Amino acid sequence: MTQVQPNTALLLIDFQNDYFPGGKWELTNTQRATDNGAKLLAAFRQKQMPVIHVRHEFETDEAPFFTPGSQGAQIHSSVAAVNDEPVILKHSANSFKETDLQEILKSRNIENLIVAGAMSHMCIDAGVRAAADLGYNVTVAQDACATMDQEFNGITIPAEQVHASFMAALGFAYARVEDTEILLEEMK
Numbered sequence: 001m002t003q004v005q006p007n008t009a010l011l012l013i014d015f016q017n018d019y020f021p022g023g024k025w026e027l028t029n030t031q032r033a034t035d036n037g038a039k040l041l042a043a044f045r046q047k048q049m050p051v052i053h054v055r056h057e058f059e060t061d062e063a064p065f066f067t068p069g070s071q072g073a074q075i076h077s078s079v080a081a082v083n084d085e086p087v088i089l090k091h092s093a094n095s096f097k098e099t100d101l102q103e104i105l106k107s108r109n110i111e112n113l114i115v116a117g118a119m120s121h122m123c124i125d126a127g128v129r130a131a132a133d134l135g136y137n138v139t140v141a142q143d144a145c146a147t148m149d150q151e152f153n154g155i156t157i158p159a160e161q162v163h164a165s166f167m168a169a170l171g172f173a174y175a176r177v178e179d180t181e182i183l184l185e186e187m188k
Contacts, residue, residue, distance in 0.1 A: 004049075004112075004114070004183065004186045004187045005111070005112050006049070007109055007110055007111045007112060008049060008050075008110070008111075008112040008113065008114060009049070009050040009051065009052055009105065009108065009110045009112070009113055009114070010040055010041065010044045010049070010050070010051045010052070010113075010114050010116070011052050011054065011095070011113050011114065011115045011116075011117075011127070011131075012037055012041065012051065012052070012053050012054065012075075012079055012116055012117050013054045013095055013115065013116070013117030013118065013123050013124060013127055014054060014055060014056050014117045014118045014119070014123050015033075015034055015037055015053075015075055015076050015078075015079045015116075015117055015118065016055055016056065016066060016072065016073055016074060016075055016076060016118075017071055017072045017073070017074055017075075017076055018065040018066055018070075018072035018073065019065075019076075019118050019119075019146065020034075020076060023065070023072050024064060024065035024066075024072050025064060025065035025066075025148075026148070027118055027119060027146040027147060027148045027159070028146060028147065028148050028149070028159035028160070029146050029159070030118065030146045032143070032146070033116070033117075033118065033143065033144050033145055033146035034076060034078055034079060034144075034146075035078075036116065036141060036143050036144035036180040037079050037116040037117065037141070037144040038078050038079050039144075039180055039184060040114065040116060040141060040144060040180060040183065040184070041079055043184055043187050045082075047187060050108050050110060051081075051085045052085065052086050052088065052101070052104060052105075053075055053079075053080075053081045053085060053086065053087045053088065054087075054088045054090060054095045054099075054101070054117070054123075054127070055073065055074070055075050055087060055088070055089060055090070056073070056090050056091070056092075056093075056123065057069075057073045057089060057090075057091060058091065059091050075087070086104055088100065088101050088104070092126075093122050093123045093125075093126035093127075094123075094126040094127060094130050095123065095126070095127040095130070096127070096130045096131070096134065097130070102134065105136070110136070111136065111137060112136065112137045112138075112139070113131055113136050113137070113138050113139070114139045114140075114141055114183060115127060115128055115131070115138060115139070115140050115141065115145075115175070116140075116141040116144035116145060116180075117144070117145060118145060118146045118147065119145075119146065119147045119148065120145045120146065120147035120162065120163045120166045120167065121147050121150065121162050121163070121165075121166045122147075124140065124145050124166070124170075125166050125169075125170065128140055128170050128174050128175050129170075129174050132173075132174040132175060137176075138174060138175040138176070139175060139176040139177075139178055139183065140167065140170055140171075140175045140176070140177045140178070141178065141179070141180045141183055142163075142167045142177045142178065142179065143179050143180050144180050145163065145167075146159075146163075147159050147162050147163045147166070148162070149162070150162050
Protein backbone atom coordinates (compact mmCIF):
# COMPACT_ATOMS: atom_id res chain seq x y z
CA MET A 1 0.00 0.00 0.00
CA THR A 2 1.28 3.47 -0.90
CA GLN A 3 1.43 5.87 2.01
CA VAL A 4 0.42 9.51 1.66
CA GLN A 5 3.69 11.43 2.02
CA PRO A 6 4.20 14.36 4.40
CA ASN A 7 4.98 16.69 1.47
CA THR A 8 1.43 16.19 0.15
CA ALA A 9 -1.28 18.85 0.02
CA LEU A 10 -5.00 18.50 -0.49
CA LEU A 11 -6.23 20.72 -3.31
CA LEU A 12 -9.99 21.30 -3.18
CA ILE A 13 -11.17 22.89 -6.42
CA ASP A 14 -14.47 24.73 -6.87
CA PHE A 15 -16.70 23.14 -4.23
CA GLN A 16 -18.91 26.22 -4.65
CA ASN A 17 -22.56 26.91 -3.89
CA ASP A 18 -23.70 27.32 -7.51
CA TYR A 19 -22.95 23.61 -8.07
CA PHE A 20 -25.43 22.50 -5.39
CA PRO A 21 -29.23 22.09 -5.58
CA GLY A 22 -30.74 25.56 -5.92
CA GLY A 23 -27.53 26.94 -7.43
CA LYS A 24 -27.18 28.34 -10.93
CA TRP A 25 -25.25 25.33 -12.35
CA GLU A 26 -26.25 22.21 -10.43
CA LEU A 27 -24.03 19.19 -10.94
CA THR A 28 -24.79 15.48 -10.71
CA ASN A 29 -23.64 13.89 -7.43
CA THR A 30 -22.36 17.15 -5.97
CA GLN A 31 -23.30 16.14 -2.44
CA ARG A 32 -21.56 12.76 -2.68
CA ALA A 33 -18.43 14.39 -4.05
CA THR A 34 -18.47 17.06 -1.35
CA ASP A 35 -19.04 14.49 1.40
CA ASN A 36 -15.95 12.62 0.21
CA GLY A 37 -14.03 15.88 -0.09
CA ALA A 38 -15.02 16.69 3.50
CA LYS A 39 -13.68 13.31 4.66
CA LEU A 40 -10.33 14.05 3.03
CA LEU A 41 -10.36 17.55 4.47
CA ALA A 42 -10.96 16.22 7.99
CA ALA A 43 -8.13 13.70 7.62
CA PHE A 44 -5.68 16.34 6.37
CA ARG A 45 -6.64 18.69 9.19
CA GLN A 46 -6.29 15.94 11.79
CA LYS A 47 -2.77 15.18 10.51
CA GLN A 48 -2.02 18.92 10.22
CA MET A 49 -1.18 18.53 6.55
CA PRO A 50 -1.59 21.41 4.09
CA VAL A 51 -4.96 22.16 2.54
CA ILE A 52 -5.47 24.63 -0.28
CA HIS A 53 -8.88 25.74 -1.48
CA VAL A 54 -9.57 27.09 -4.96
CA ARG A 55 -12.64 29.00 -5.99
CA HIS A 56 -13.65 30.30 -9.39
CA GLU A 57 -15.25 33.64 -10.19
CA PHE A 58 -15.89 34.81 -13.69
CA GLU A 59 -14.91 38.41 -14.31
CA THR A 60 -18.34 39.55 -15.48
CA ASP A 61 -21.84 39.67 -14.06
CA GLU A 62 -22.99 38.22 -17.40
CA ALA A 63 -21.52 34.82 -16.49
CA PRO A 64 -23.99 31.91 -16.22
CA PHE A 65 -22.70 31.08 -12.70
CA PHE A 66 -19.93 32.08 -10.24
CA THR A 67 -20.66 35.76 -10.77
CA PRO A 68 -18.33 38.13 -8.90
CA GLY A 69 -19.17 38.58 -5.24
CA SER A 70 -22.21 36.28 -5.37
CA GLN A 71 -23.23 33.74 -2.74
CA GLY A 72 -23.10 31.11 -5.50
CA ALA A 73 -19.39 31.78 -5.99
CA GLN A 74 -18.58 31.12 -2.33
CA ILE A 75 -17.11 27.81 -1.17
CA HIS A 76 -19.75 25.47 0.27
CA SER A 77 -19.82 25.62 4.07
CA SER A 78 -19.12 21.88 4.45
CA VAL A 79 -15.62 22.28 2.99
CA ALA A 80 -14.88 25.95 3.65
CA ALA A 81 -11.42 27.15 4.63
CA VAL A 82 -10.55 27.64 8.28
CA ASN A 83 -7.69 29.39 10.04
CA ASP A 84 -4.74 29.91 7.70
CA GLU A 85 -5.82 27.58 4.89
CA PRO A 86 -5.20 29.54 1.68
CA VAL A 87 -8.03 30.25 -0.73
CA ILE A 88 -6.94 30.81 -4.33
CA LEU A 89 -9.22 32.94 -6.50
CA LYS A 90 -9.05 32.01 -10.16
CA HIS A 91 -10.78 33.31 -13.28
CA SER A 92 -10.21 30.36 -15.63
CA ALA A 93 -10.41 26.56 -15.58
CA ASN A 94 -6.71 26.10 -14.73
CA SER A 95 -6.07 26.72 -11.01
CA PHE A 96 -2.47 27.68 -11.77
CA LYS A 97 -3.19 30.25 -14.48
CA GLU A 98 -2.61 33.80 -13.23
CA THR A 99 -2.81 32.73 -9.55
CA ASP A 100 -0.26 32.29 -6.76
CA LEU A 101 -0.99 28.57 -6.36
CA GLN A 102 2.44 27.51 -7.64
CA GLU A 103 4.19 29.91 -5.24
CA ILE A 104 2.16 28.63 -2.28
CA LEU A 105 2.99 25.02 -3.12
CA LYS A 106 6.69 25.82 -3.54
CA SER A 107 6.83 27.75 -0.27
CA ARG A 108 5.46 24.67 1.54
CA ASN A 109 7.77 22.23 -0.29
CA ILE A 110 4.78 20.36 -1.73
CA GLU A 111 5.63 17.64 -4.24
CA ASN A 112 2.39 15.63 -4.19
CA LEU A 113 -1.22 16.71 -4.60
CA ILE A 114 -4.48 15.00 -3.86
CA VAL A 115 -7.16 16.75 -5.91
CA ALA A 116 -10.92 16.80 -5.42
CA GLY A 117 -13.70 19.08 -6.63
CA ALA A 118 -15.59 20.13 -9.70
CA MET A 119 -16.14 19.91 -12.58
CA SER A 120 -14.44 16.65 -13.56
CA HIS A 121 -14.42 17.55 -17.25
CA MET A 122 -13.28 21.14 -16.83
CA CYS A 123 -11.45 22.56 -13.79
CA ILE A 124 -10.35 19.21 -12.38
CA ASP A 125 -9.03 18.17 -15.78
CA ALA A 126 -7.28 21.51 -16.39
CA GLY A 127 -5.80 21.73 -12.89
CA VAL A 128 -4.56 18.14 -12.81
CA ARG A 129 -2.92 18.38 -16.21
CA ALA A 130 -1.24 21.68 -15.28
CA ALA A 131 -0.01 20.25 -11.96
CA ALA A 132 1.43 17.18 -13.66
CA ASP A 133 3.09 19.36 -16.31
CA LEU A 134 4.67 21.39 -13.49
CA GLY A 135 6.15 18.22 -12.03
CA TYR A 136 3.76 17.40 -9.20
CA ASN A 137 2.77 13.83 -8.45
CA VAL A 138 -1.01 14.04 -8.65
CA THR A 139 -3.70 11.80 -7.27
CA VAL A 140 -7.36 12.45 -8.07
CA ALA A 141 -9.92 11.37 -5.50
CA GLN A 142 -12.33 10.39 -8.25
CA ASP A 143 -15.40 9.93 -6.05
CA ALA A 144 -14.77 13.37 -4.56
CA CYS A 145 -15.31 14.95 -7.98
CA ALA A 146 -18.56 15.88 -9.73
CA THR A 147 -19.68 16.91 -13.18
CA MET A 148 -22.85 17.18 -15.24
CA ASP A 149 -24.39 15.88 -18.45
CA GLN A 150 -22.74 17.27 -21.56
CA GLU A 151 -24.05 17.73 -25.09
CA PHE A 152 -22.15 17.32 -28.34
CA ASN A 153 -23.66 17.37 -31.83
CA GLY A 154 -27.12 16.77 -30.44
CA ILE A 155 -26.01 13.82 -28.33
CA THR A 156 -26.39 14.00 -24.54
CA ILE A 157 -23.56 12.34 -22.66
CA PRO A 158 -24.64 11.38 -19.12
CA ALA A 159 -22.58 12.85 -16.27
CA GLU A 160 -21.44 9.39 -15.17
CA GLN A 161 -19.91 8.76 -18.61
CA VAL A 162 -18.39 12.25 -18.78
CA HIS A 163 -16.76 11.67 -15.39
CA ALA A 164 -15.52 8.19 -16.29
CA SER A 165 -14.04 9.38 -19.59
CA PHE A 166 -12.10 12.19 -17.97
CA MET A 167 -10.89 10.02 -15.09
CA ALA A 168 -9.72 7.39 -17.60
CA ALA A 169 -7.81 10.02 -19.57
CA LEU A 170 -6.21 11.54 -16.46
CA GLY A 171 -5.34 8.10 -15.16
CA PHE A 172 -3.64 7.20 -18.42
CA ALA A 173 -0.99 9.92 -18.38
CA TYR A 174 -1.44 12.57 -15.69
CA ALA A 175 -2.48 11.19 -12.33
CA ARG A 176 -3.23 8.30 -10.10
CA VAL A 177 -7.02 8.04 -9.92
CA GLU A 178 -8.32 6.53 -6.70
CA ASP A 179 -11.32 6.25 -4.38
CA THR A 180 -11.50 8.39 -1.25
CA GLU A 181 -11.66 5.41 1.12
CA ILE A 182 -8.39 4.02 -0.22
CA LEU A 183 -6.69 7.39 0.20
CA LEU A 184 -8.01 7.68 3.76
CA GLU A 185 -6.71 4.20 4.53
CA GLU A 186 -3.28 5.22 3.23
CA MET A 187 -3.27 8.17 5.62
CA LYS A 188 -3.63 6.00 8.73
